[in-house]
Amino acid sequence: MAKPKDSPPRHEAAASAPETRPGALRLSGGVFTLSVLTLESPDAQQLATRLQEERQRNPAAAALLKNAPVVLDLSAIPAEAPLALEEILAVLRGAQLLPVGLRNAAPEQQQLAGEYHLPILRGQERPAGPAAPASVVQQRGTLLIEHPIRSGQRVYARGGDLICLGVVNAGAEILADGHIHVYAPLRGRALAGVAGDETARIFCSALEAELVSIAGLYRMPERNLEQWGQASQIFTTNEQLHIAPLGGRHT
Amino acid sequence: MARIVVVTSGKGGVGKTTTSAAFASGLALRGHRTVVIDFDVGLRNLDLVLGCERRVVYDVVNVIHGEARLQQALIRDKHCENLYVLPTSQTRDKDALTQEGVAAIMEELKQDFDYIVCDSPAGIERGALMALYHADEAIVVTNPEVSSVRDSDRILGIIAARSRRAEAGQEPVKEHLLLTRYAPKRVQGGEMLSIDDVQELLRIPLLGVIPESESVLQASNQGIPAIHMKGTDVAAAYEDVVARFLGEDRPLRFTQPEKTGFFKRLFGG
Numbered sequence: 188m189a190k191p192k193d194s195p196p197r198h199e200a201a202a203s204a205p206e207t208r209p210g211a212l213r214l215s216g217g218v219f220t221l222s223v224l225t226l227e228s229p230d231a232q233q234l235a236t237r238l239q240e241e242r243q244r245n246p247a248a249a250a251l252l253k254n255a256p257v258v259l260d261l262s263a264i265p266a267e268a269p270l271a272l273e274e275i276l277a278v279l280r281g282a283q284l285l286p287v288g289l290r291n292a293a294p295e296q297q298q299l300a301g302e303y304h305l306p307i308l309r310g311q312e313r314p315a316g317p318a319a320p321a322s323v324v325q326q327r328g329t330l331l332i333e334h335p336i337r338s339g340q341r342v343y344a345r346g347g348d349l350i351c352l353g354v355v356n357a358g359a360e361i362l363a364d365g366h367i368h369v370y371a372p373l374r375g376r377a378l379a380g381v382a383g384d385e386t387a388r389i390f391c392s393a394l395e396a397e398l399v400s401i402a403g404l405y406r407m408p409e410r411n412l413e414q415w416g417q418a419s420q421i422f423t424t425n426e427q428l429h430i431a432p433l434g435g436r437h438t
Numbered sequence: 439m440a441r442i443v444v445v446t447s448g449k450g451g452v453g454k455t456t457t458s459a460a461f462a463s464g465l466a467l468r469g470h471r472t473v474v475i476d477f478d479v480g481l482r483n484l485d486l487v488l489g490c491e492r493r494v495v496y497d498v499v500n501v502i503h504g505e506a507r508l509q510q511a512l513i514r515d516k517h518c519e520n521l522y523v524l525p526t527s528q529t530r531d532k533d534a535l536t537q538e539g540v541a542a543i544m545e546e547l548k549q550d551f552d553y554i555v556c557d558s559p560a561g562i563e564r565g566a567l568m569a570l571y572h573a574d575e576a577i578v579v580t581n582p583e584v585s586s587v588r589d590s591d592r593i594l595g596i597i598a599a600r601s602r603r604a605e606a607g608q609e610p611v612k613e614h615l616l617l618t619r620y621a622p623k624r625v626q627g628g629e630m631l632s633i634d635d636v637q638e639l640l641r642i643p644l645l646g647v648i649p650e651s652e653s654v655l656q657a658s659n660q661g662i663p664a665i666h667m668k669g670t671d672v673a674a675a676y677e678d679v680v681a682r683f684l685g686e687d688r689p690l691r692f693t694q695p696e697k698t699g700f701f702k703r704l705f706g707g
Contacts, residue, residue: 335641337595338588339562354641356591 214403221287222252224279225260231274238282256287258308266293272303329365336361336375343381357397366390377421378405385423390433394419404428440548443555444573446597448589450560452581453618456654457676458557459487459663461577464680466521467665470552473512475543476526477569478559479534485525488515489661499527502539508546517666522551532565544572562596571602575612577645581619582631587639590615594642614645616679621650622695633693646679648672649692 226234242249257279264270279286288306289296297307330344332351338358342349349363352370359375361367364382366389373391380387380402387401394414398407399421406428408415418433445458455478462474475498476484485491490513496506501524508524515521524543527534547554558569570576576597580590597611598604604611617636624630637644653670657663665676671692678688 334598335594337598338591340595340599354639356588356639358588358592359595 212405214400214405222255222257223260223290224257224284225263226275227263229264229268229270229275231271231278234275235278235281238278242282253283254285256285258288258290259286260291261289261293261296262291264296266295270296270299272296272299276303330363335371338375346382349379355396363387373399376400379421389421390419392418392433394421394430399428399430401428406430440551440554441574442544442548442572443553443575443577444558444570444597445555445577445579446558446566446570446593447560447579447586448562448566448593449581449586452579452586453648453654454560454579455483455487455557456658456664457577457579457616457618457648458484458555460665460673460676461680461683462553462555463488463515463518463521463663463665464676465553465555465683466515466518468680468684469520471520471550472553472555473522473524473547473551474555474557475524475569476557477535477565478557479526479565480528480531481559482526482528484557485513485523486661487658488523488663489517490515490523490525491661494525497525497527498543499530499534501543502534502536508543517663532559532563532568535565535568537568537571540568541572562592566593567596567600570597570611571600573597573601573611574603575614577614577616578640578642579616579618580636580640582617582621582625582633582636584631587631587636590640594640613642614683615640615642616645616648618648619650620647620693622693626695633690644690645682646675647690647693648675648679 227237228234259275276286286305288308289300290308292300292307300307328346329348329350330342332342332349333353335353336342336351336355336359338356341360342362344363344365346364348365348368349361350368350370351361354371355361355369355373355375355377357374360378361375362378362381364380364384366387367377367379369377369391372393372395374395374397376398377389377391377396378400379389383402385402389399389401393416394408395416396408398405400406401421401423404423404426408430412430414430414432419430420433421428421430423429445454445461447454458474462472465472474484476482478484479499485494493513496511498511500506501508501511511524513523513525515523544554556569556573559565578590578594580586594613597613601611603609615637617633620633621630625632633644633647649671651670651672653667653672654664657667664670664672667673675692678691681688
């Protein structure tokens with residue numbers, strides 16, 4: 188009943204190895220393979236019985252899954268069914284499985300997951316789910332934003348580049364899997380190559396950013412920076428982040 | 439069809455209620471039937487600024503809960519006949535405002551009035567969201583200092599994402615910047631952001647500049663909207679704001695430091 192399956196890419200935040208610069212934090216993407224366990228009933232006791240049966244039927248497979256991280260798929264559980272998540276998690280841990288997240292969870296179940304600090308992994312779309320507010324997300328290709336991006340707003344160009352024609356103000360955050368172009372002052376946080384693309388770059392017509400990051404390498408520009416307020420590009424070579432003039436020093 | 443105008447800022451103490459009272463009075467003085475609604479449930483102030491605090495019987499929360507009819511809660515302003523006030527409750531909290539209740543009140547007021555002015559509470563929580571949700575236009579009140587500008591930026595983002603117009607995919611809410619408590623001398627001395635600095639950050643059209651003045655405090659203590667303080671620069675500045683809002687072209691005033699006369703310099707002022 189537990190079948191190994193390719194998982195969606197997950198973004199992992201982790202403190203870096205000790206030999207990097209002190210205080211540096213590396214944020215990078217990673218792809219992991221996780222087993223998915225499709226829950227057939229919201230009842231924890233029934234799950235315990237089924238796991239026991241499975242173990243007796245195929246002890247070799249059960250040994251292989253010892254201490255394996257599993258994702259719980261809730262697609263077979265109706266949204267309104269009372270889900271004894273705490274007991275279910277206990278049963279899984281008792282069977283030496285490590286639940287790491289949920290998928291295909293209804294909004295109510297997602298809320299419950301939040302209480303147990305369980306992430307919701309991709310595949311959570313169910314009919315009648317509430318739309319994500321105040322953030323712009325698109326599937327692929329280039330995302331073009333013509334209006335100013337203001338404090339508290341977050342824009343993510345998933346799978347492509349982001350072009351901003353208006354100002355990106357302090358307190359705003361823009362992200363792209365590809366390049367970021369800002370044809371106005373960049374004052375907020377800009378993160379390019381968030382899925383791990385180290386060849387991504389950030390271009391802006393005036394660099395006043397709170398933070399710039401490419402594929403997890405980041406820097407917080409200060410006012411005394413030579414490029415402050417200037418047209419700049421930000422890129423990486425050999426795990427080093429560079430901030431350079433855009434189109435020569437005297438443009 | 440009535441226009442709904444929200445007076446908002448994110449930050450507190452920047453002059454939202456003063457502006458709501460003066461702006462609504464200004465519209466009424468020009469013959470437009472206007473109602474001003476206090477959305478600051480629990481911190482009722484608009485009635486004080488308009489000098490009608492002793493006439494509050496029912497409030498907006500009573501109307502939402504069906505305990506009073508809208509007509510019973512509306513108070514006619516004593517300074518101008520075209521202005522009505524819908525006060526808020528001092529004893530309840532922001533959760534007393536329901537989406538449906540506010541929508542029903544807006545629908546009813548739209549039948550009777552030309553302008554509905556919504557005085558927003560500070561913050562970005564329920565009360566502020568309720569106040570801005572129905573807006574057709576927004577006056578963003580900002581002081582010339584960085585924290586106020588950042589909060590205004592935040593509220594502009596919320597207006598662009600969470601208003602009824604944004605949700606329905608209609609033409610966006612029309613945004614206006616109103617700079618208040620502007621002290622030209624302190625701008626010159628570099629202590630305050632200039633008009634250009636603020637516009638460079640917020641990038642929305644400037645509706646007006648209200649100079650820092652003691653007459654604002656006097657006006658609110660007396661319960662008289664600042665626009666009625668004849669002969670003061672604040673009243674003149676608010677008149678300009680209303681005129682510009684209605685489409686007139688008026689040059690900016692009170693944005694340069696006053697020239698000190700010879701005698702004033704000699705004997706002190």
